[in-house]
Amino acid sequence: MAIAFITGATDGIGREVAKRLAFHGYDVIIHGRNELKLEKVADEIRDLTGKSVFKIKADFSSLKDLKKLVKEIKDNFSKVDLLLNNAATFEKERKVTEEGFERTFMVNYLAPFYLTISLINEGVDIKYVLNVSSMAHASSIEFEDLQLEKGYDGYKAYSLSKLYITLFTYYLAEMLKGKIYVNCLHPGVINTKLLMENWGAIGASIEEGAKNVIDAIKYIEAHNVTGVYFDNGKPSKSKPITYDREVQRKLWEKTLKLLKINERDLKF
């Protein structure tokens, strides 16, 4: 049975995608940071499919929590066919996590980066990695101020985090060519709590957003593409800077350094 691991499955697009994947035959692992919300989604999936669901709680603003999460997956699963890095936040004010990272940077970028490379490095057999980016990804990068210590603005931090995850997607895709298919997507402008709290109800339905994600998954599975950006379910192009190999490499190196990971310790 194919297994899908969906982060941020307790609300919005992730929750609807988890239900649809379970309905279409996947065994699903759902992640969230709130036990009650996790329980509720697990119940919904059980009612819909009759299947039990594996739940994992972790706050993505904590590397400590992420380390526990990686161990929990490794101890319980030898493979994850599809890893959907969907969880994300929007922070109006600049906040710094206990481990010293700007919160948007940590939750939206460092967490999926760490989770993905750790699971692969621990030998969990992953076939597809799909990162949720956004059409709002930034078009330029300042390596000296990745975490916006100067002139913080919530939108800028969010849009930078989506640029970073897009650059990471393409770099990893190239590195894992022939082994793991790594892609990213913009799910559409969708009326979820993230959108409504920050922009208002200017988008399409959550069902539409979930359909766009499922369409991208179907395309990826059918064509085994890697390093592709999907927009509203279809292959598309991200901003020019995301294809710059030098920028991808530099961000990769800086990120490993921040996470205190030595590239020589990576087994892939």
Ligand SMILES: NC(=O)c1ccc[n+]([C@@H]2O[C@H](COP(=O)([O-])OP(=O)(O)OC[C@H]3O[C@@H](n4cnc5c(N)ncnc54)[C@H](OP(=O)(O)O)[C@@H]3O)[C@@H](O)[C@H]2O)c1
């Ligand atoms: N909605 C849009 O128009 C739009 C457009 C482009 C891209 N996206 C992207 O789509 C993805 C899904 O977002 P959404 O719109 O569905 O938002 P959402 O409804 O707010 O869902 C976000 C999910 O991430 C989880 N999450 C947030 N902070 C977390 C943390 N610190 N630790 C662990 N989990 C955390 C949330 O948990 P809780 O349930 O506990 O809050 C929830 O499950 C995100 O990557 C977002 O950036 C959305």
